[in-house]
Amino acid sequence: MISAEDFCALLEARGYTTASGVPCSHFGGPIALLGAREGRYVPAPNEGSALAVAAGAALAGRRAYVMLQNSGLGNLINPLTSLVMMYRLPVLTFTSLRGWPDAATDEPQHAVMGPATPRLLDALGTPHHILREDGGPAAFEAILDATDGELAAGRAPFVLVERGAIGGVAVEPPAGKPGLTAAHAIRVVTKALPEALVIATTGYTGRDAFAVADRPGAFYMQGSMGHAPSLALGVALAHPERTVVVLDGDGALLMHLGALSMIGHLAPPNLVHVVLDNGVHESTGGQPTTSSTTSFTEAALAAGYVSATSCAREQDLARAVGVADAAEGPALVRVPTLPRTGEMPPRATAALGPEAMRDRFLGALGAAEPPRS
Structure with missing residues (x-):
């Protein structure tokens, strides 16, 4: 496991200044840390919008990445293929691996997309790497070395994140307000x-x-x-x-x-x-x-x-x-x-x-x- 703090710090050390995404429990720690820093994280309504935000940052000369759940990968395909890949915009995408490698170990809604995620990326010709639960900072650095080269070559790399590969952080509950349960x-x-x-x-x-x-x-x-x-x-x-x-x-x-x-x-x-x-x-x-x-x-x-x-x-x-x-x-x-x-x-x-x-x-x-x- 890599801590949420190390995950964010190692990306920042490589010049990444912008992140966007749609919440997934796999990325709860990084999203909480980035969200507490003004201008570092854009909470997107859906996965395609998150990728387009990161693509806009890349178009403007910034290094950007996206975090999302693989169940919403379908929402990402259009801007991935017709925007990021077409214009060769350097965006790094982190995708959780729900329902993988064994769909039976997760919830029913992940049964199709879980096993299909690596095959779908293969079909699109996008390189992908797996950040495993037993991987630490050194393993993450090696993945980032590889994705740096792929981005420089105009490709659109993905990092597939196993459950538990990134640590969490304590999150303060929202302030009380009137309302019903x-x-x-x-x-x-x-x-x-x-x-x-x-x-x-x-x-x-x-x-x-x-x-x-x-x-x-x-x-x-x-x-x-x-x-x-x-x-x-x-x-x-x-x-x-x-x-x-x-x-x-x-x-x-x-x-x-x-x-x-x-x-x-x-x-x-x-x-x-x-x-x-x-x-x-x-x-x-x-x-x-x-x-x-x-x-x-x-x-x-x-x-x-x-x-x-x-x-x-x-x-x-x-x-x-x-x-x-x-x-x-x-x-x-x-x-x-x-x-x-x-x-x-x-x-x-x-x-x-x-x-x-x-x-x-x-x-x-x-x-x-x-x-x-």
Whole structure:
């Protein structure tokens, strides 16, 4: 293992002045250290944006690198191939190795991308190196020697990071603020709309929803971060007779904020979009999101939502989702939520396999049969 302090210091010693990324627990230490230094880390909404930020820094003459989780590698492919590789911009990318080498040792959402990560990079012709858990500063220096040469040759190297290869640092919890716990907010919403179909976003939101408000008509996303509103839109358009509630998070919504415009344009009257906003990427270590400077309610209204409101109290939240359901939506309800404490509940797939969850949801819709696997 290399400490987070050494990881940052060795990169800085080689002239790297700019970093960007999307949170992953593998990089929690470096992100915390860099984020505490003004101008050193750009928290990006998604992996493609992170790479483009680093590419812009490289275009301006700075050395830059990116940190991300391999589950979001697909978001990176377009700017990698048509920007960084096309213009030969010197950007170094660090990617966690979730679901590798054995997909069975990780969560279901990593089963495909985990083993495919090295093969995908091979197919793109990008050199890659592995920073292993048992590697220290000397091993990291050797990797950086190799990537320096590759960058000088106009290539786009990747460093694949095993779990535990980079140490963490202590992170102060966010300051207290008024609001509900996420679990309590989910109880209030689902109790107010007992017949609604529910789409829960990835991370702790899905865990809380499964623990406190499970129902056959609930679908829990464990990957595809940022796509819960789009998934809910597809369901709402297919079943206009059913209310569809999407339980979203601030980090997830920021990742693909353009979904608001798509939903507002199509204007499904049966979609209620609930955003649980705690200001952090909680499931990856508590890295701050940029929601403190973003008004989700104003963005939704500007995108064409019929209504949007923010509720910090239980009675206001129950009333708001009831009004949203009765009105011709789409409607957005933002709920400021408190940091989670204590042990997190298990993922839904710990009890239901992905296909069983799909089939149960179809059953709640009265579908004749599930799609063929």
